Amino acid sequence: MLRRNRIALDTTRMLRIGALTAYAMPFAFSAHFSHQGRRPRNDDSVLQVATLDGALLCLLADGFGPYGQQASRFSVQHIAALYGSYLHRNPRTLLPWAVEHIHRQLAAWRRSLPYGSDTGCTLEAAVITPGRIVLAHAGDSRAYLLRGQQLWSLTQDHTIAGAQPHHGRHRPLQHIPAEMRHVLLHYLGSNQQHATDYYDFAAYPGDYLLLCSDGVWGHLNESDLHNHLYRSNPTRAALNLVRRALERGSSDNVSAVVVQLVDSRSYG
Numbered sequence: 001m002l003r004r005n006r007i008a009l010d011t012t013r014m015l016r017i018g019a020l021t022a023y024a025m026p027f028a029f030s031a032h033f034s035h036q037g038r039r040p041r042n043d044d045s046v047l048q049v050a051t052l053d054g055a056l057l058c059l060l061a062d063g064f065g066p067y068g069q070q071a072s073r074f075s076v077q078h079i080a081a082l083y084g085s086y087l088h089r090n091p092r093t094l095l096p097w098a099v100e101h102i103h104r105q106l107a108a109w110r111r112s113l114p115y116g117s118d119t120g121c122t123l124e125a126a127v128i129t130p131g132r133i134v135l136a137h138a139g140d141s142r143a144y145l146l147r148g149q150q151l152w153s154l155t156q157d158h159t160i161a162g163a164q165p166h167h168g169r170h171r172p173l174q175h176i177p178a179e180m181r182h183v184l185l186h187y188l189g190s191n192q193q194h195a196t197d198y199y200d201f202a203a204y205p206g207d208y209l210l211l212c213s214d215g216v217w218g219h220l221n222e223s224d225l226h227n228h229l230y231r232s233n234p235t236r237a238a239l240n241l242v243r244r245a246l247e248r249g250s251s252d253n254v255s256a257v258v259v260q261l262v263d264s265r266s267y268g
Helices: 068-085 091-111 222-229 234-247
Strands: 014-017 020-024 028-035 044-050 056-064 123-129 132-138 142-147 150-153 197-202 208-212 254-261
Touching (some): 028 056, 056 068, 056 208, 056 254, 091 123, 091 197, 123 208, 123 254, 142 222, 150 222, 208 234, 234 254
Antiparallel strands (some): 014 020, 020 028, 028 254, 044 056, 123 132, 142 150, 142 208, 208 254
């Protein structure tokens, strides 16, 4: 049985309009939007938390299997709860600790399910503070960084296709059956002791961070992502990314988190 943790957050910085949620911080503006698309339910879960020590915590999880919705919701809610309970710790060690703790809980819960009920979720989790981003990644959701005119893919898919070696900008996939290419090798709740990659990098005013599920990036190329982020605001960008993916025929759940870093001296 999954244990419940309480979330401590600063709700004064949050604005919710329907399915859209936006945050305003002294150093960043952010928004997220999630849509079930053509699926009967939304197994994506997205959460943004303004922590009491002044950081912005953004989480996106894409669940799969018969209990995918429960897995993704549990992960984002309880990573946030654990993170908010130990704010005296450095984000560089606190985020990995919280993610690994929930990974172990989710794996134990998955093993208790009826045989054949394989389930779990991907994860993109970012702790954003002035001048710094700490990022956690598991599965095939993705994180991108737009800096100036350049869009960078920050993560590598934990799939059979993603594990193939590069030859230039391309991976040879002809020898892999199409139905096997997107099989996840790492995810929250898997049997691996460690399923997550961690990144720690400098952030600057004007940067945009995008976290998105495969329902977005599977139907929008990097040029599309760049065009929707560049000189946009997070609210409009999140809405347009989801809308455009659906217009392109995405049959999956579709979710995006967009964060714009700003100069804290110009806030307010």
